[in-house]
Amino acid sequence: MADRLVVIGGDAGGLTAATQARRRRTDLEVVALEKGRWTSYSACGIPYVVGGDVPSLDQLIVRSPEEHRGRGIEVRTRHEAVALDLDRRQVEVRDLDDGGTYLLDFDVLQIGTGARPVRPSLPGMEDAHVHGVQTMEDAAWLLEDVAGANGATRDVVVVGGGYIGLEIAEAFVKRGCRVVVLERGPEVMGTLDPDMGALVTVAMREHGIDVRTGTEVTGFERGLVRTDQGDVAADLIVLGLGVVPNSELAASAGIETGVKGAIKVDRRQRTSADGVWAAGDCCESHHLVSGQQVHIALGTVANKQGRVAGTNIGGGYATFPGVVGTAVTRLCSTEVARTGLSEAEAVGAGFSHRAVTIESTTRAGYFPGAQPIKVKLVYEQGTGRLLGGQIVGREGAAKRIDVVATAVTAGFTVEEVAALDLSYAPPFAPVWDPILVAARAATSQP
């Protein structure tokens, strides 16, 4: 009899693995369980559907359950894995439509249970009007709310000024809502250092978003959010406080978990349990600069890890070396990117560091469409080893972070970065690309 691979979770961490494994072992029986109605979608695209840039949720779907079935993966949507018995090699599954449960045997298990929004335990938090931006169900709900307003101006409060919080804030502004962002920290975008985050705070305010930093939420009620700075009117409340891994199922079966409760995996995406693999937002990753385990819930990581897990499940050999913490977003017309360690993270990892920030333009200064860009580099004192970088600018600025990410991965010093043979032509960069300008400034610092 053929081996059966059971996959828990119908997005990148689960189904990328399933697809890869099935491609390599066509004899494999694959059953994938997904508690929602959708599979393999771009959750990162949700704010753009809510904002109207992308006309419909369907466009975010990379592969539907039917398409997966066509590739030999039996996808069961609205089926939730509720318990896991590693000794008997069985998953207990609940059919969410009829409420019944059944046991499903597996030979190999792939866990891709993802993550869910952080919900601090505050009065009123469980109110239905407090929503995350994580699943297609969330997206459908937010879209319905936008449509339901029938053009009436609504008060939207976003709790947390990170990527998702600010992206969804912009989306609601585009829909004509009044939007308040509540951020506990001194600036939005806490994954940047405050000096760079401040640029984003200013840009968001200029775009008409009422950003309130240094403001702590204390509770929720119908129609308002309570904060330590007073009440804020809220027809709709959206959570943007980050995510926590959905690892309880694995943990309760005795699979080891680590940072923030994320499932521990080795370089091949093996969990601590034999024949059980995991990938995506439910897992840890290894940070190549700090050397520490981290929980970074991003689609890029989930896809890479899923592919590695699937290759290994399919009898191949693949490893996921780790992450450097790269992220990018566009907020209104401001582009924001980061990679590697921020100053705070560098200190946290035990580095003695230095930092430099420069201003330049995205194209030759005289070329039409040249836009401002600020580049910050963080590097190790003494060795000059590049530890990380942050970029805030306008159109054409942010994708340059990939050069910094690649240089960080390579372990380059700022001197080596300054000598990089980066491309130049007036429509693309000044003769010294802003990344080179920043690296050069670092090499000139005493």
Add this chain to the structure above:
Amino acid sequence: MADRLVVIGGDAGGLTAATQARRRRTDLEVVALEKGRWTSYSACGIPYVVGGDVPSLDQLIVRSPEEHRGRGIEVRTRHEAVALDLDRRQVEVRDLDDGGTYLLDFDVLQIGTGARPVRPSLPGMEDAHVHGVQTMEDAAWLLEDVAGANGATRDVVVVGGGYIGLEIAEAFVKRGCRVVVLERGPEVMGTLDPDMGALVTVAMREHGIDVRTGTEVTGFERGLVRTDQGDVAADLIVLGLGVVPNSELAASAGIETGVKGAIKVDRRQRTSADGVWAAGDCCESHHLVSGQQVHIALGTVANKQGRVAGTNIGGGYATFPGVVGTAVTRLCSTEVARTGLSEAEAVGAGFSHRAVTIESTTRAGYFPGAQPIKVKLVYEQGTGRLLGGQIVGREGAAKRIDVVATAVTAGFTVEEVAALDLSYAPPFAPVWDPILVAARAATSQP
């Protein structure tokens, strides 16, 4: 008495060095000789002035002679160095306005004499209507020609389908001219492999440029260009056959030259003569992938080399490790970039290589403004070491070459590239950036 640094050449290779040296040694007397009227300008911007994107030549000037003088550099424009005596440490200088010559003593010499367009010895080549696109004088001449046409449609023939040839072809199309590009090779853009060059040939033709490949120029006459495929009408003829280093002055003084006659320099930009330094288009560079010496005449290289020379002249320590042959351009709405070794170059350097080409989009496929992009990677057989890459696509495609350039410099394998933590958000990339897709395809190739 203070040392005197004499600089020959008033653009990047000369004056970047002078500026850097003067900053470090304020006691240094610096005299810079420039045979033209302009200093420190962006020659790469000339096609955009001719095409009208940039309104005036003045905007290309980074630093005028007066500004250099304000920084302690005595710039003598229209003064040409005509002979060099290393034993007496003297330059013979001709004042081009009065025709007189004089001797100028130096303690230290910086050579930044640049390059000039290749002029094959063909009948009629010395005709005034055959022009390069190299200096501000060329630019002024081309602009005058455009203006002089008074709206009459003119026939422009560009000889050579490289970067400059195609950029100037586009510029004249924008000015309403009929433009023919004559290219001896099978496709334009010979620094790409023919499969990628073919995409550019097609794009240029779609833009209304009459590209004639496999066509050899045999001579010039007033009003026409003779080719092995028949005569072509020409009110104006522009050369785009590449450049040769202006190294005769150095060579005749006994300074060693190498590939294509370019001046040999060490890592610190020292020539073979004591106290004589060189930088920019007149020099060789070291190619970090092939390990060979190359002549790559680009502003980026000239600026970096000039800075290194100046730092060393000023008593500091700096080295220029070399190039990987990165270049980028935008032709009509097509973006083109390359780095490292092409397939032909890989063979030439003795590598046994493989190549892969993929198609993707610049943004998430569903995101407005997603544009097509083709990425080709060349890598070593067996080791998988990345040797080079080429990109042809539309808006947002080409600057990704910098990731390839950085990875090539790092000596990464395609497997290491496929694992890079590159940035992703729907407005910037698909979840697998096209570079990752290409590297992944390479790792999957048998």
